[in-house]
Structure formats: structure tokens, C-alpha cells
Amino acid sequence: MTRDFIAAADLPLLEAAGLADFDALWRMELDAVEHPNTERGGWSSVCRFELPEQGYFLKRQSSHLTRSLAHPFGEPTFAREFRNIRRYAERQVPALSAAFFGMRKVADEQRAILLTRALSGWRDLASWLAGWPRCPPEQRAQLIDAAALLARRLHAARLTHCCLYPRHIFVRAQEKDFAACLIDLEKSRPLHFRRERIRDLEQFLRYAPQLSDAEIDRFLARYLAASAGSPVIACWRQWLAKRQQKKGATPRIPSFVDAGHQDGDDQHHYPGQIEPEQKNG
Numbered sequence: 001m002t003r004d005f006i007a008a009a010d011l012p013l014l015e016a017a018g019l020a021d022f023d024a025l026w027r028m029e030l031d032a033v034e035h036p037n038t039e040r041g042g043w044s045s046v047c048r049f050e051l052p053e054q055g056y057f058l059k060r061q062s063s064h065l066t067r068s069l070a071h072p073f074g075e076p077t078f079a080r081e082f083r084n085i086r087r088y089a090e091r092q093v094p095a096l097s098a099a100f101f102g103m104r105k106v107a108d109e110q111r112a113i114l115l116t117r118a119l120s121g122w123r124d125l126a127s128w129l130a131g132w133p134r135c136p137p138e139q140r141a142q143l144i145d146a147a148a149l150l151a152r153r154l155h156a157a158r159l160t161h162c163c164l165y166p167r168h169i170f171v172r173a174q175e176k177d178f179a180a181c182l183i184d185l186e187k188s189r190p191l192h193f194r195r196e197r198i199r200d201l202e203q204f205l206r207y208a209p210q211l212s213d214a215e216i217d218r219f220l221a222r223y224l225a226a227s228a229g230s231p232v233i234a235c236w237r238q239w240l241a242k243r244q245q246k247k248g249a250t251p252r253i254p255s256f257v258d259a260g261h262q263d264g265d266d267q268h269h270y271p272g273q274i275e276p277e278q279k280n281g
Contacts, residue, residue, distance in 0.1 A: 014051075025060075201240060
């Protein structure tokens with residue numbers, strides 16, 4: 001049996017509540033915050049509970065599996081999400097934190113638990129966008145910068161989120177700006193090609209229709225560490241528009257920009273000094 005993971009910072013609190021082991025967490029009777037997921041067979045549910053000064057999301061699943069070359073017979077989806085949580089922490093990409101992870105085989109049933117700390121004091125970017133017209137311009141600019149710099153940091157760490165929607169970006173006000181972090185890391189994977197970065201950014205922009213053209217340019221400028229009006233921003237808008245057309249969405253620019261780049265090499269430096277990819281890569 002694989003040894004359970006318990007974060008050192010959460011161990012005293014969980015022990016005091018009698019919740020520092022798999023069976024105790026599995027037996028908890030809690031109301032789910034959403035309908036159980038049964039798409040992969042079995043079930044997977046999410047509940048929330050509070051301990052002194054810390055809230056938690058308790059994620060439990062039974063025979064809710066994902067298959068891969070490494071696990072052809074399947075493994076709990078939480079196992080992949082937990083690995084990604086650890087990977088993000090190792091590469092210093094801001095994201096949710098795991099307090100506990102464990103798996104058990106009970107007869108023909110594969111059980112898994114992933115306990116994560118609630119992001120108290122944080123708010124998802126989608127809820128900010130819902131009230132976008134009411135946000136002061138300075139605050140809007142700070143939120144755009146926070147999201148762009150988070151995406152830049154993600155890709156510089158050679159990771160792609162694969163579900164980079166505004167609802168998966170959480171922000172929190174700081175003294176002069178906003179901090180940002182990511183949740184829902186189950187589908188995240190290593191980054192290899194420019195098209196994976198384009199996919200992440202296109203997903204974000206498709207679900208952020210409130211952003212104006214000028215705000216999209218600001219987002220890309222911060223993401224690319226480019227100056228306003230830089231030709232590289234036009235290149236990226238072209239690539240993003242092509243991706244949007246493939247997804248059946250209306251491109252966020254009037255027409256494609258002929259910046260001398262199609263699907264070949266991009267000679268500009270990428271975030272985090274990621275090297276340009278080979279032609280048609």
C-alpha cells in the first residue's frame with residue numbers, strides 16, 4: 001500500500017480533529033458542494049468543512065479512473081491531480097495546496113482521497129469579470145496583469161494547464177496589486193510546443209469576453225514581457241484568432257494580421273527564455 005501524504009503544516013490541526021488518517025476522512029458525513037461526477041464510472045465528490053482557522057475541500061472518489069500508457073488499467077484521477085499539485089509547488093507556480101492524499105484498494109473498488117486547503121480570502125477571476133464594467137480601470141489593469149503574469153510563470157515552468165478558464169484563476173488583493181494562483185490541475189501536463197501555450201491563452205480569452213481589445217493587448221504584453229505596440233503582440237493575436245476560428249468562436253481581432261509569421265519559427269524570446277520551437281512544431 002502506498003504511504004499516505006500529510007502536509008506537515010496541516011498535521012497538528014488534522015490530528016486534533018481526529019482526521020489525520022484515510023479511514024477517518026472517508027467516513028466523514030458531509031454535504032457535497034456539487035453533484036457527484038460519474039462520467040468515468042464509479043463516482044467522485046467534493047465536500048467542504050471547516051477546522052479552526054482553516055477550511056478544507058475534501059475530495060473522495062471510488063473507482064473513478066483515468067487511463068494512460070503508465071497506467072493502462074487506470075488510476076484514480078486524484079492521483080494525477082496530486083502529482084500536479086506537487087509538480088507546481090516544486091516549480092514554484094502558485095496553485096492550491098494539498099493537505100492529505102491517499103489511496104486504498106477495497107475488494108474491486110479503488111478509493112482515493114485528496115484534501116486541499118480552501119483559498120480563504122481569494123476570489124475566482126470569473127466572478128470579477130461578471131462585474132467588469134463596475135470595476136475601476138486601475139483595478140481592471142491590476143487583475144489583467146496578475147492573470148498574465150501567472151500564465152507567463154506557468155509556461156516558463158514548462159507546464160500547460162489545459163483548462164485555463166477564468167474560474168480556475170483565483171486572485172487576492174495585496175498592498176499594491178493582486179496575487180494569482182491556479183486550481184483544478186487534474187489535466188495539466190508538461191509543455192513542449194507553442195501550440196500548447198496558444199491553447200491555454202485562447203481558452204482564457206474565449207471565456208473572458210468582457211476584455212476589450214486594449215485589455216487583450218495589455219494581457220499579451222505582460223505575458224510576453226513585450227512593450228505596447230510590439231509586433232510580437234500582433235503575431236500572437238493572429239495565432240490566437242486562428243485557434244478561436246478552429247473552435248468555432250469569433251476571433252477577437254477584425255482580421256488576421258500579416259506579421260510575416262505563420263506556423264513557422266518565432267524569433268522572439270518566449271516567457272522564461274523558452275526557446276523557439278522548430279518549424280511546424
